[in-house]
Amino acid sequence: MSLHELTAAQQLQALRAKEISSRELTEHYLNRTERHADLGAFVTLNENATKEAARADERLAQGDQAALLGLPLGIKDLAATAGIRTTFGSAALARTVPSQDSWTVGLLRQAGAVVLGKTNTSEFGATCYTENDVTPRPAVTPYAPTRYSSGSSGGAATAVAAGLLPVAHASDGAGSIRTPAATCHLVGMKPSRGLVSPAPASSFLVASTEGPIARTVEDAALLLDVMASPAPGDLYGWRHEGGFSSVLRRKLKIALWTDTGTDEDTDPQAELAVRRTAEVLIGLGHVVREIPLPARWDEPVSRAVLVWFAYQVAAVARLVVPPERTHLLRPYSRHLLDVNETLSANDIVSAQTLLARYASTFLAAVDGYDVVLTPTTNGPPVPIGHYTGDEADLMLKWSCHTPWANLAGVPAISLPSHVDDNGLPHGVHLVGRNRQDAELLALAAQLESAALWDELHPPSWHR
Template sequence: MSDLHELSASEQVRALRAGDVSSHDLTEHYLARIDRLDRQLGAFVTVDAEGALQDAARADELLARGEPGPLCGLPLGIKDLFATAGTRTTFGSATTAEYVPAEDSWTVGLLRSAGAVLLGKTNTPEFGATCYTENDVTTRPAVTPYDPGRYSSGSSGGAATAVAAGLLPVAHGSDSAGSIRTPAATCHLVGVKPSRGLVSPAPAIGFVSAGTEGPIARTVADAALLLDVMAHPAPGDLYGWRPTGGFADAATRTPGRPLKIALWTETGVDGVETHPESVLAAQRTAALLRELGHDVREIPIPVTLAEPVQQAFVAWFGYSVSAAVSALVPAERRNLLQPYSRYLAEAGDALSGNEVVQTQSVLARYAGGFLGALDEFDVALTPTTSAPPVRIGHYHEHGVEAVGNRMLNWSCHTPWANLTGQPAISVPSHVDGDGLPHGAQLVGRRCHDAELLSLAAQLEDAALWEDHHPSCWS
């Protein structure tokens, strides 16, 4: 059974239902790989082997009775920003390292009800505030298995590392500024950020939310498999909506018509050029889309990341971290915060209510510029990141005050889609001569998630990317 992880998640589900493999054997296979490989990769914060094997035993009983849920028996990891009943949820912070929730978050509950076997919690930065995954809970940052000296991005870095290294078949992630898409790009994976409201943030409540949960997977079909389970908004969700059909079905068909697609590769950041390999990722994708009959038109970037917008992003990060720290961290434990988190929390604490509203207004105008410019297009196409995966320590080379802008320089292609609420997906493009992965981002119309998945599946079927794996895969 040394090759079980070679099967896609969809193939594993079919093998479980056919009785070709048991959930117990599948779970033990992944637990053994985690035990053997994760010390060098930093994918997990917590591994619950005992609980996972209990979940697997229950799944095997349901499979034997012919009563499986859609994920019955499939091993899964949950990002450690989301509550898991009975399993510690650290939020990537030493300040809350021993917190054990009494209840699951809404989406975790859906995944459990679907029969998933929860192996543990995947690595995330402190309160999810950075596009790199490094904290004081784990001894190693989450790294891309393609080069363990480089981050697998964040804040869903652990999830992407786990899937790319064959420690999980598919993983749960979340994305507030690119946190599913940029890790997917650094690990040669598919990462889906759904439209606002498709996946409920419950029990969190807010009038404005840039973040949402979504899947990280090896294939479009695997991402759709997980998204079908997650896409059931909680009752009372302000933005909740339900799709008219299944996403797994959407991933088996091509778009029903040629799509009009806008392409740009500029970063929009003064003085920051997109790396040639990142440009190539978008251009390769555009060329194939044209061959498939779509109308791809190169346009100037609709809105730049001017200094006021960058300042607004950093202020918004500060406000968000300040709110999390106020809600979760007792005053006597604030000394355990990492330096950048402390910097953000203090900056957020200093904001007045008027300044928070002004920050939201700047970001709303920035987002509105994209919506207006893209009104005539079905899809936007960009690189996912402005450069290859970065080396460990890169973001702190010029002190905590520079971290926010250095992150935006690298991840500048993704945050706008969070603010507009549009669905976005990062698909693999290629692995460069240094062995580093690069991805392309596709952004669709709001609530047209199924069309976007169909387009990504069409690219996959047309062999936009090869089936690469890192050296630890075998």
């Protein structure tokens, strides 16, 4: 068995038992990463990765039991990494090397993870596909390399699915963990607001959060355990006691819908993913009821989302991009900056108010339920070149099911459903109650044990 066939949990067990070394494991993944560079998974490889692995081996020899000690890990290129280039997916920042880690990266390093490199992302994380002007090729799903692995955590999902990483750090502002997981037949978890701190960022509208992309629910929980430690002063920070490996001990009431809320019909494979998952849930004793979609993507809501993204991207660009380098931004980023220039403070506050009402409508509609079940995406991974220019509405038609969970601050997870006759993966989306992350992971583990999905690897896995 090749090392990458072991799950992250199995690798950690083997490291602690001295059956493998961190250096051996790190070199294995570095070799695979170089061999499969055409998948576009990484922006930058850490030139000190083997040295970090050697230090981890020394600590392991001394009996150190740090949670992730010696495990290779990829960090999404939106998170600052001390001494390792961090580009935010932008050619305007192609030479940026931070002096400090972000809060979450610091936690992962303190837990002993070996940073293999920075995984590919879209510029400022603003699109649901991973293509930029830093890397020579977009991040693609290993199941169909002519199709995007979504975004903005596309590189993370590509790396895990192709066996270039055991598990990966990612982030999610409107679906950016969950839609890449769906395109790559993986598990992707967006935690509740405040469980993983966004520090050093701070805002009253906290929609984005960091989380894991993994092959198994157990591996996702392992990474989340380390990431779930709020920074001092975090406005929304909270701690979960007892870890995330609990067993589901009760039957749940689950709401279901497949309506896209757009003028786009529900894709047949997205419908199939939800129906087959519902059958498994009913077989496990849970109650599943179909309800109407609580709110639609009408013009005011779609406009508010555009305002929200324009304001966020402009705020980041103003903070980190030197004025003389703004011409290096991609067309969509420049479009968002242009939109932001037309906005007043009242426009921005009004958009946030409308989005808060939109999220509240969902929460009210599902108040009597424990979990919501929907497709993760409305259809399979899209071909390279599918998006051009001003693509906000086009992106929403495909990724319509995920943003409401970000706006509401509730936990959500994408699980593999099936691979269709064309070899394309499809996922299902489960949304839990606020701060019930452990229960949602326990339900996901139950579905995994019930064989909701088969572990079907892409061709690159075997090479």
